[in-house]
Amino acid sequence: MYVELITTGSELLLGATLNSHQQWIGRQLAELGLPVSRQVTVPDSGTAIADAVAEALSRADLIITTGGLGPTADDRTRDEIARLLGLPLTEDPEVLRQIEAVFQRRNRPLPPNFATLAAIQARVPAGALVLKNEHGSAPGLAMKLPAGANAAHPRWLIMLPGPPRELQPIFRDHVLPLLRANCPECGGFIAHTLHTFGVGESRVEDAIRPRLAELESRGLEIGYCARTGEVDVRLTATGAAARELVAEAAGRVRRLLGKFIYSEDQRSLEAVVIELLRASRQRLVTAESCTGGYVAHCLTNVPGASEVFLGGMVTYSNELKQTLLGVRPETLAAHGAVSEPTAREMAAGGRERYHADFAIAITGIAGPGGGTAEKPVGTVYIGLASRDEVTVVRQENAFDRETFKVVTARQSLELLRHQLLGMRPAGHEKNPQAQTCGH
Amino acid sequence: MYVELITTGSELLLGATLNSHQQWIGRQLAELGLPVSRQVTVPDSGTAIADAVAEALSRADLIITTGGLGPTADDRTRDEIARLLGLPLTEDPEVLRQIEAVFQRRNRPLPPNFATLAAIQARVPAGALVLKNEHGSAPGLAMKLPAGANAAHPRWLIMLPGPPRELQPIFRDHVLPLLRANCPECGGFIAHTLHTFGVGESRVEDAIRPRLAELESRGLEIGYCARTGEVDVRLTATGAAARELVAEAAGRVRRLLGKFIYSEDQRSLEAVVIELLRASRQRLVTAESCTGGYVAHCLTNVPGASEVFLGGMVTYSNELKQTLLGVRPETLAAHGAVSEPTAREMAAGGRERYHADFAIAITGIAGPGGGTAEKPVGTVYIGLASRDEVTVVRQENAFDRETFKVVTARQSLELLRHQLLGMRPAGHEKNPQAQTCGH
Numbered sequence: 001m002y003v004e005l006i007t008t009g010s011e012l013l014l015g016a017t018l019n020s021h022q023q024w025i026g027r028q029l030a031e032l033g034l035p036v037s038r039q040v041t042v043p044d045s046g047t048a049i050a051d052a053v054a055e056a057l058s059r060a061d062l063i064i065t066t067g068g069l070g071p072t073a074d075d076r077t078r079d080e081i082a083r084l085l086g087l088p089l090t091e092d093p094e095v096l097r098q099i100e101a102v103f104q105r106r107n108r109p110l111p112p113n114f115a116t117l118a119a120i121q122a123r124v125p126a127g128a129l130v131l132k133n134e135h136g137s138a139p140g141l142a143m144k145l146p147a148g149a150n151a152a153h154p155r156w157l158i159m160l161p162g163p164p165r166e167l168q169p170i171f172r173d174h175v176l177p178l179l180r181a182n183c184p185e186c187g188g189f190i191a192h193t194l195h196t197f198g199v200g201e202s203r204v205e206d207a208i209r210p211r212l213a214e215l216e217s218r219g220l221e222i223g224y225c226a227r228t229g230e231v232d233v234r235l236t237a238t239g240a241a242a243r244e245l246v247a248e249a250a251g252r253v254r255r256l257l258g259k260f261i262y263s264e265d266q267r268s269l270e271a272v273v274i275e276l277l278r279a280s281r282q283r284l285v286t287a288e289s290c291t292g293g294y295v296a297h298c299l300t301n302v303p304g305a306s307e308v309f310l311g312g313m314v315t316y317s318n319e320l321k322q323t324l325l326g327v328r329p330e331t332l333a334a335h336g337a338v339s340e341p342t343a344r345e346m347a348a349g350g351r352e353r354y355h356a357d358f359a360i361a362i363t364g365i366a367g368p369g370g371g372t373a374e375k376p377v378g379t380v381y382i383g384l385a386s387r388d389e390v391t392v393v394r395q396e397n398a399f400d401r402e403t404f405k406v407v408t409a410r411q412s413l414e415l416l417r418h419q420l421l422g423m424r425p426a427g428h429e430k431n432p433q434a435q436t437c438g439h
Numbered sequence: 440m441y442v443e444l445i446t447t448g449s450e451l452l453l454g455a456t457l458n459s460h461q462q463w464i465g466r467q468l469a470e471l472g473l474p475v476s477r478q479v480t481v482p483d484s485g486t487a488i489a490d491a492v493a494e495a496l497s498r499a500d501l502i503i504t505t506g507g508l509g510p511t512a513d514d515r516t517r518d519e520i521a522r523l524l525g526l527p528l529t530e531d532p533e534v535l536r537q538i539e540a541v542f543q544r545r546n547r548p549l550p551p552n553f554a555t556l557a558a559i560q561a562r563v564p565a566g567a568l569v570l571k572n573e574h575g576s577a578p579g580l581a582m583k584l585p586a587g588a589n590a591a592h593p594r595w596l597i598m599l600p601g602p603p604r605e606l607q608p609i610f611r612d613h614v615l616p617l618l619r620a621n622c623p624e625c626g627g628f629i630a631h632t633l634h635t636f637g638v639g640e641s642r643v644e645d646a647i648r649p650r651l652a653e654l655e656s657r658g659l660e661i662g663y664c665a666r667t668g669e670v671d672v673r674l675t676a677t678g679a680a681a682r683e684l685v686a687e688a689a690g691r692v693r694r695l696l697g698k699f700i701y702s703e704d705q706r707s708l709e710a711v712v713i714e715l716l717r718a719s720r721q722r723l724v725t726a727e728s729c730t731g732g733y734v735a736h737c738l739t740n741v742p743g744a745s746e747v748f749l750g751g752m753v754t755y756s757n758e759l760k761q762t763l764l765g766v767r768p769e770t771l772a773a774h775g776a777v778s779e780p781t782a783r784e785m786a787a788g789g790r791e792r793y794h795a796d797f798a799i800a801i802t803g804i805a806g807p808g809g810g811t812a813e814k815p816v817g818t819v820y821i822g823l824a825s826r827d828e829v830t831v832v833r834q835e836n837a838f839d840r841e842t843f844k845v846v847t848a849r850q851s852l853e854l855l856r857h858q859l860l861g862m863r864p865a866g867h868e869k870n871p872q873a874q875t876c877g878h
Contacts, residue, residue, distance in 0.1 A: 011664035013475040015466025016632060016671055019458045022480065027454025036452040037479040041461065045660070048477070072663050109753070117641055163665065165838060198854060202556055205511050221484070223451035224511055226602065232455055246730050267809060286732075286753070290737025293725075293732030296753040300731025301841055303807055305755075311763075312753035314725070314735040320750040320793065324763070353761065368742055419505055 001183065002037045003029060004060040006052050008067040008077055009162065010043040020164060027266070028171060032179060033189035035236075036064065044068050050080040052159070055164070057145070061155050062179070062235065065160035071117040073303050077159055078123060085145070087125040095122040095130055099137045116267040131158075131174040136166035142178060142213055156182065189292050190242040192250050196234045196260040197269070197414055201226040204233060207256045207368045213329035222249075229407050233257075262414065269413050270298040276420040277308035282357035284416070286312035287325050287350035289337065290380060294405045295412055315346070325349040325361075338363050340381055343392045346382030358419070359385040362414045364397070366404045378404060382412045384419060391415065440622065441476045442468060443499040445491050447506040447516055448601065449482040459603060460505045466705070467610060470714065472628035473501065474675075479823035483507050489519040492596070497583070500594050501618070506601035510556040516598055517562065517580070524584070526564040527795035534561040534569055538576045544696050570597075570613040574622070581617060622805055629681040631689050633672045635699040636708070636853055640665040643672060646695045654688050661688075667838065668846050672696075684798060698862050701853065702803060709737040714748035715859040721796035725751035726764050726789035728776065728802040729819060733844045749795055754785070764788040764800075777802050779820055782831045786822030797858070798824040800849045803836070805843045817843060821851045829853065 005025055013019045019041065020131075026036050037060070042048035049068065056063045068077030082089050099118045103110055112116070121138040124130055131140030141159045158175060160167045211220060218241070223234040233253055237245045238352060256262060262269050277284055283376040286295045296312035299305050313324045318337055323381055326349035327342055335341045346361035364380025371377035378398030384391045393415060397407045444464055450456045458480065465475050476499070481487035488507065495502045506515030521528050538557045542549055550556065560577040563569060570579030580598045597614060599606045614645035631755025635643060640663055651661060657680070662673040672692055676684045693700060701708050716723055725748075726733045735751035738744050754761045757776055760766040766781055774780045785800035810816035817837030823830045830852060836846045 009664065010474075010662050011673065012461065013465050013478060014630065014673065015464070016464045016664055016673065018462045021450065022461075023454045023457045025454070026452050030453040035449075036480075037482070038491075039452060041475075043476070044662070052477075070665075071641055073648075074662055111639075111645075113641070113645065117669065147603060163667070163844065165667065168548040173661075191453065199667060202510055202550060202552075206552065209512075223449050223483075223513055225448070225455055226509075227456065227597070228602075228604070231452065234450065234453065234455065237628040271617070284653075288732075290739075291736075292744070293727075293735030293751055293753065294739075296732030297730075297736045297844075300753070300755070300805075301727075301844075309755055311755040311759040313763075314732065314734055314739070314751035314753070316745050316748055316750040318738070324750075324752075354762075366739075401742060403604065405736075405740075431721075 001034055001061045002059055003034050003062045003064075004056040005036050005039040006049070006056060006063065006065045007039065007041045010045065010074070012041045013043055021162075021167065024164070024168065025066070025171065029175065029250050029353060032176065032183075032189055034179065034183065035189065036193070044074045044076055047080065049077055049083040053081055053084055054434060057155065058159075061153075063155065063157045064175075065159045066167060067156075067160075069121065069141075069159060069161045071120045071137070071239075072136055075120075078125070081157070081159065082125040085125070085143075087127065089123040089125055091119055092124045092130060092382070093122075095124065095139055096133060097141070102134070102137065129178075131170050133159075133161060133166050133170055135164055136161060137168055138166075139165075140170045140174060142175070158169050159163065179414070188242060189235065189236070189238050190246045191236045192246045193235070193265055194250065194257070194261050195263050195269075196231050196233065196257055197229055197410060199231065199260050200256070201231050204231045204257065207255055208233065210253050211256060212249055215252075217246055218245060220245050220249050227334050228403055229410060255338050259418065259421075260307060262417060268298075268302070269410055269417070270354075271302045273413050273417050273420070274299060274302045274305050274308060276417065277358075278304070280420065282420075283308050283310050283355075284358045284360070285310050285350050285354045285356040287346045287359055287361040288312060288314050289321070289346075290315060290366040291362050291364075291405045291408050291412075292316065292366075295360060295362065295409045298409055310354055313350060321346060324353075326353060336375075338365055338375055338379060338381065340392050340394065343381035343383035344390050347385035347392070348390050351385040357387060358416060359383075360416060361385070362412055364395075364404075364408065366401050367398075368401065380404075380408050382408065384412070384415045386419060391419075440473055440500045441498055442473050442501045443495040443506045444475050444478040445488070445495060445502065446478065446480045447483050447488050447504060448480070449484065449513070450478045452482055454641065460601075460606065463603070463607065463661060464503065464505070467615065469549065469628075469630055470621075471615065473618065473622065474628065475631070483513045483515055486519065488516055489523040492523055493518055495726060496596075500592070502594065502596045502702065503614075504596075504598045504834050506599075508557045508580075508598060508600045510576070513732045514559075517564070520596070520598065521564040524564070524582075526566065527564040528564055530558055530561050531563045531569060532561075534563065534578055537571060537578070541573070541576065552654060553652050568617075570599075570609050572600060572605050572609055573612075574608055575602055577605075579606075579609040579613060581614070583621075587812065603718065624716060627679075627681060628675070628677050629685045630675045631685045632674070632704055633689065633692050633696070633700050634702050634706075634708075635670050635672065635696055636668055636701050636849060638670065638696070638699050640670050643670045643696065647672065647692055650691050650695060651688055654684055654691075657684060659684050659688050667842055668849060698857065698860070707737075707741070708849055708856070710741045712852050712856050712859070713738060713741045713744050713747055715856065717743070717798075720858075722747050722749050722794075723797045723799070724749050724789050724793045724795040726798055726800040727751060727753050728760070728785075729805040729850075730801050730803075731755065731805075731843045734799060734801065734848045737848055737852070738817075749793055752789060760785060765792060765793075775814075777804055777814055777818060777820065779831050779833065782820035782822035783829050786824035786831075790824040796826060797855060798822075799855060800824070801847060801851055803834075803843075803847065806837075807839050807840065819843075819847050821847065821854060822852070823854045825858060830858075
């Protein structure tokens, strides 16, 4: 099945916003066994939307569009597609009632031009199914297009509103059931992803490929996706033996990459760490300087984090390092805020003062300013205090400011994950500069 | 000029990663006056890349591809495009030397199969310009394609490596100068974006459109982009009068939307707040419960934040609310952790204890669990303490957990921005449930 996703909006092409729909819808469809074959972004002006849909109709079995269903003048998707297909638009009284109901639930007064706005969004192309929008005005629309000159069999064309908190529930509640009911092929495609941290892409490939060659010859496909410090290994197959083939391959990858695999199939590193803490009934605090609260933010994105995450200190200033964590003024004077002894005292002090089982402490130079010859921008000390010891690792994360935060946070969570699993830290294997100092 | 961006990678289509290149490159090209006309994502398998490039060649003046230049088997862009254009690939000794130099600068041993990996990435299609990669192996490649059957004039085809920290410097250092030198039209396109927070999209349009109708008739284009709580107003024009037209329109929008505009042209709300603090030499601390460090993270993304941001407390547990912020046990017992009095004591305590001019305090229910009839999921109290008073606002941010954090953080920064500018909080204008309680 050829699936084409058309995201509309000049703001995407001008770079004003990230194309988060591409990721979210792509993931949903991949899990269903209908991976997106092509994605296109077109502006919400002129005939670009109709042109893209016309092209997609010539090759795709399923077309999904996002955006352009709202009430403003640059919302053109519904009209352009109706025009392209030669379908009249009719105001649907049931949709009108739903739009009114959504406004009333919000407990806010109707805007003065409500009737006009609602009427625009309540227009439905002849023959389209209405996909109810519980969180906004414009509903989704689904059309089954007959086979014809361009296509040997019927195709589906689905239009979804742009705001994610409207699009996502409509997709889950209405589009997924519709696709399941209409897709005889779904289920034949199996995908499985293993997420690794701390080994380079070519080392991952070198380790895996020779051991999976035979499975590849039987139809397994292997994909690698490298981000800074991370490599995803994606295993896919289609057909009757797909599930076995992927399971066998995943087992081999697990044996080959061992402790570098932090999760499988989308579970985040922070979710894994929270779960390990919960399972062992242990509690964590964070003491962050240069990552500025990012580690705490990641941890608290996990629902239920409050059971094991007591809280965190963002001690940007030296004064706060002393008053909140008990770092000694002599330590700061002798070694500086970015140093092994400071990281050690931050971790130990944070853990003891706030009655936690573990403390993560981070102090470094995020840049762009503040580097020296001895401690260049990117230098960071990561401390992990447990009841028994304090471990401090030095890393050189010479990236831009935000990447620095992300990489450093993940290194600190990996340190804790390995500790929770009773593994030796993987740090010094991946980075010759890293040092691990028990005390 | 018709610009087409082709991002390659199955990981994008499967939703494993966000398409951040689309945003970054889109923004760079828009600023240059060459807005992207169409963006396509294709998988890194089969002939999809060549098919997409062939299609783009039939309509585009400039084609940029990202990804697929690395050493692994799913890196096919270079080969597919050379095959499509009928160009031989030759190993470039200078590129080989550069790849070796990058490895040596990293101070790491060469991998055993280095020669093979380097040779793959050093192959250059006949006639292509090599765009030096200072941060990785594979260089970018630029080709000027002659006019021919498909095109009346020469076109540029540029291939860039996928990793952002390789792609971005190549783009800035080599692609932008190349485009400036080869684009007679650049400079005729003007874009300006005003970022608003706290008014709905249709209210923004209603306020603006009638006052800009006359400018629209002279060629101004207006676009709206709504995210949760935010609306960007994008003004664009082309031609000789473009700059005047956009400036006049921006002036009118400023007068109409006043304090809802927090910045113009991409400056983030947190950068604006940091700058206002710096200009007035005032210092800030944060005391976050349900936002879990997200406000501190946003603030510390701004280079130089350490001058005005002393640090933050992430007081998830009640115990930490007491020990770190001085919230009284009686307050917690009588009103609960999510309450106006708790937010007030968190803000006042945080500001006094840590010797700051301002403290932002946030306590609420991020969900999915923890809601009650009186305080449903999404309820949050935001406190702002200054030397003179403590203001507490109640908001209902009934979103998913991450959206809750983002919206709440922005509301808290807006509260501070308005305070720093001597404005009354805009909160109660946009939300009838909001209450503002000076003391």
